[in-house]
Amino acid sequence: MNLSRDPDVPDLSLSPGALQGLRVIEMGQLIAGPFAGKTLGEFGADVVKIEPPGAGDPLRNWRLLQDGTSVWWQVQSRNKRSVALDLRSEEGQDIARRLIAEADVLIENFRPGTLEGWGMGYEALSERNPGLVMLRISGYGQTGPYRDLPGFGAIGEAMGGLRHLTGEPDRVPVRCGISIGDTLAALHGTIGVLTALYHRKVNGGRGQVIDVALNEAVFNVMESLVPEYSAFGAVREAAGSALPGIAPSNAYRCADGYVLVAGNGDSIFRRLMQTIGRDDLGADPALANNAGRVARVAELDQAIEAWTLPQPVATVLGTLGEARVPAGKVYTAKDIAEDPHYRARDMLLRQHTRDGHEIEVPGVVPKLMGTPGTVRSSAPGLGDDTDAVLGELGFTAAGIAALRERKVVA
Known part of the structure; x- marks a missing residue:
């Protein structure tokens, strides 16, 4: 029933199921x-x-x-x-x-x-x-x-x-x-x-x-929903496409859609800033860790979207992929059906x-x-x-x- 199969990979489709007999x-x-x-x-x-x-x-x-x-x-x-x-x-x-x-x-x-x-x-x-x-x-x-x-x-x-x-x-x-x-x-x-x-x-x-x-x-x-309330009285609220308390991680507008970028690791953040031409932010000691970046998340999101907005999604993904920055397109059913990795x-x-x-x-x-x-x-x-x-x-x-x-x- 498979639509595609690597000829170098053994076909295990007829192997006995792990739960056979159940x-x-x-x-x-x-x-x-x-x-x-x-x-x-x-x-x-x-x-x-x-x-x-x-x-x-x-x-x-x-x-x-x-x-x-x-x-x-x-x-x-x-x-x-x-x-x-x-x-x-x-x-x-x-x-x-x-x-x-x-x-x-x-x-x-x-x-x-x-x-x-x-x-x-x-x-x-x-x-x-x-x-x-x-x-x-x-x-x-x-x-x-x-x-x-x-x-x-x-x-x-x-x-x-x-x-x-x-x-x-x-x-x-x-x-x-x-x-x-x-x-x-x-x-x-x-x-x-x-x-x-x-x-x-x-x-x-x-x-x-x-x-x-x-x-x-x-x-x-x-996740930590109740522990945060128990320890700090904090009630987590809706945050749209952002990942609250982790920065930068959000959906950013491109010329023809949106791209998700997860630049929240310390080294990943520096590569991301270098890629978008913002070495000043990548070298800023106040942004060297997540706590500092969370405090300035609006500034970082604005800088990233200023770079993504003029470009098509495919170009943004290609550039970030070469820089080893996690990023992804927002897939529809059509995208999934046409994707070679699937x-x-x-x-x-x-x-x-x-x-x-x-x-x-x-x-x-x-x-x-x-x-x-x-x-x-x-x-x-x-x-x-x-x-x-x-x-x-x-x-x-x-x-x-x-x-x-x-x-x-x-």
Whole structure:
């Protein structure tokens, strides 16, 4: 599926996945739970996704659709098998229990208490499967006074402190452009799953619950936000494109766009000043360290932009690259798709959808040299694998047909 590959690099795309043999049941929908399932699936886990008959996961219909199916779905659900199962019926719940009894991992992102209401809380499930690792992603976690409140990624970003820092000073807080709260929760959940599996295998431990709250996943990456408040009473505020307390590091206007320049290392700063023809600033002892530069950040930003503004982005990047000053263009989707570095590192793959289309999709991250992640199968249609998965549980064709007739499965 790779669009480009260095012929001198061994093709490891057919290597056994690092998680081969791991069985995952995914009950999540939309972003957080399914992103965790996607990540495990890319490294070889057998991910069985349970979806409600009829509509399936709402993500199938989010954003831009191709022949009625979201292209986002094609990425989020690759390497998964779809079982259309009515979890609100007793028969459906019983089938789910049987699937979970043979699984290593269960992923769910329902509101807390939903599974318990179906008789599928962790205590009940672990009686049949003591080794079960259960990832639970929710707005505010499984405990605490907010546990029953509905929570989406956007709310987690706000409560986690991120939204307060996005945007320009004294302007309305803005989102970062993607559902970062959901994805951060998924990545923290994946770390938790792998940690619990290691404990189970190496230390002989039982399975356990990983409780991930959207707001806590965001809060965990908020750097020194609370320590600064605790020590100094300082509340970090929005700073636009600048990196507060680090200078110079900002976005600067060019003749045809913007360029990001990170000239905040001491030696990098001197090279940057020499490059823009401001040796006076580079040699100024008051600017030899970050504290001094922060005190005069407005002056430095003005000097840098006076140099970048008359020039096109490409010229600025070429000059700074030769001077070994970190700088970058603000990429659009078009820029990414046309960038040779993305292609050289297999970060743009050509994926065939089950309805006959071919689209470019992101590659797999992180890159394991011995057991790399792969795209083994395209995203399934709703219930594509119902018969196969139930057959593995011992259901006969007649039994599956009877379940379908009763609308337990589809």
